[in-house]
Amino acid sequence: MSDDKKQTGGCQCGSVRYEVSGSPMLSVKCHCTDCQKSTGAGHMMGAAYLDGQFSMSGETSSYSYQADSGGTVTSEFCKTCASTVISRSTSYPKMVMVRIGTLDEAMDFKPMIQVFAKHKRSWDKDWPDVPSFDEMAPAPGK
Numbered sequence: 001m002s003d004d005k006k007q008t009g010g011c012q013c014g015s016v017r018y019e020v021s022g023s024p025m026l027s028v029k030c031h032c033t034d035c036q037k038s039t040g041a042g043h044m045m046g047a048a049y050l051d052g053q054f055s056m057s058g059e060t061s062s063y064s065y066q067a068d069s070g071g072t073v074t075s076e077f078c079k080t081c082a083s084t085v086i087s088r089s090t091s092y093p094k095m096v097m098v099r100i101g102t103l104d105e106a107m108d109f110k111p112m113i114q115v116f117a118k119h120k121r122s123w124d125k126d127w128p129d130v131p132s133f134d135e136m137a138p139a140p141g142k
Ligand SMILES: [Zn+2]
Pocket: 011, 012, 013, 014, 015, 016, 078, 079, 080, 081, 082, 083
């Protein structure tokens, strides 16, 4: 994958649009209960980009909560259609987590890790060959 590769995405109604460039720093399948409630599914699929790789237009509202990982997570969602497009965590400053279901083009996506597997629902299947952690994965370099 070339590093200037651009991908676009946005909310359900199209008011919020964003662009990411290059490859994500991290991609994750998160089974935490916050992600289950927020997505209405068994997990959230996210790809983390540096702020410099990301730009967004359109009006969003936000919701902040204390995450299982310990940091404060702020989700940003469209004011009109309520689709959550991104989130940020105080645990990972200068990074933005894009919800990959909001990308326009379906990409060949496989998460690097699966986290909070202890909350995994029995009907939600994993990749057997992707590392899975009961809670948060240890941060790189720690
Ligand atoms: Zn919208």
